[in-house]
Amino acid sequence: KKRDPHEVEFHQAVEEIFESLVLVFAKYPELIGKGLLERLVEPERVITFRVSWVDDQGKTQVNRGFRVQFNSAIGPYKGGLRFHPSVNTSVAKFLGFEQIFKNSLTGQQIGGGKGGSDFDPKGKSDGEVMRFTQSFMTELSKHIGSDVDVPAGDIGVGAREIGYLFGQYKRMHGKFEPGVLTGKGLEYGGSLVRPQATGYGVIYFVEEMLKDKGLSLKGQTVVVSGSGNVSTYAIEKATELGAKVVACSDSNGYIYDESGLNLDTIIQLKEIDRARISEYVIEHPTAKYVEGCSDIWSLPCDIALPCATQNEIDGSAAKSLVLGGVKAVGEGANMPSSQEAIDIFLKNGILFGPGKAANAGGVAVSSLEMAQNKSGVSWTFEEVDRKLHEIMEDIFQRCLTASEEYGHPGNLVIGANIAAFNKVSKAMLAQGVI
Ligand code: NDP
16 A cells, blocks of 8 residues: 555455455464565556557547556466556556456466556447557557467457457467457357356356355346446346346446346347447336436345446445345456445345356356367357356355355355465465565
């Protein structure tokens, strides 16, 4: 905090994890003095760069690009790129830090990294997005590679942006290297289920939390925030498993459809028309649109799935959810609940699946995409989906077991942090002081 006093998101992420790790150091005091925590919070490398591009009016624009290569103890850096005006060093570091632990939980050989830009793709033409993205990759391409650092998508970076990024990387390096990015189109090395993976994974994780208490998704009322990649497929899978999803949002407001959301309309609006979620009510006039998105958590529901962005559930939203009868919360987004909100959920006995465990399905399938690229094969949808399901069950069990071993049975925040740390710290110790 003394070194970087303005990095509030990063400090929040570190504090949440360190609170759990106190238990590890109490149990294994021999770990003290090895500089593990000091090394963990210091990224191996932070790259920032200028991204200049020309807009449709012929005016030169300048944005800032970031790549935080946080920790490579268990594999090459792996983590998404976010294009959103709020991206800065603190946000890139918090996401990269979380990614170390998430990637460890997947059981795959991937280290932690993250990046992006303060570029806002909203309202930009296709040509502008392409020119920006090509300029961004011109610099980023010097720092990544299939065994070095493998970026993917995140907020504002979907199939279109990954395509442009891949094309520019290929142009810069003069070779077709599919393993350098994940989330690619199927025609050029992508994996089936990658678009669905984070959303489906959240639902598989929530299913495990419920199953452990003798419950299921059938008949449950669900509220999802966001209407992007993670939200869309969480809505799809939850509905397929018998739940009724009644609300979702974008950064302007939320829609509430008591009879259950129509996913086709949402996909048409958000993925194809790139329109606002408010337009949902044109086709479904019985639904309601409410301006402003934080009130979405005052809707009564059994299951809440924050799938938009960090800190979207604060203490008062958490209290509203508890009053509204919520039984389980599964974090599709990264750090969507503030520390106060998490404390409220845990104190009230709400089942709580922290992001680094519940949303790890995306990066897990990214890692399966890398494996397919390496071996030159393509697995079927069913095969990848089955592997994703197994990985999510496994992550849940690993978190549960760690929570029990460290005296907090069922506290998956503690379980996830400790299970993830134990693997990374062993790898760091084995590799010496680096
Ligand atoms: P998308 O860009 O596809 O969708 C993001 C959604 O959240 C949009 O509906 C967007 O609304 C809304 N949103 C974004 N920023 C804000 C904000 N500041 N306030 C309110 N709403 C906002 O992103 P993803 O679905 O890929 O990512 C969502 C979350 O999931 C992020 O936290 C990401 O880090 C996390 N995640 C994503 C993974 C993936 O595989 N994609 C993997 C693991 C985690 P609008 O359209 O108005 O911008």
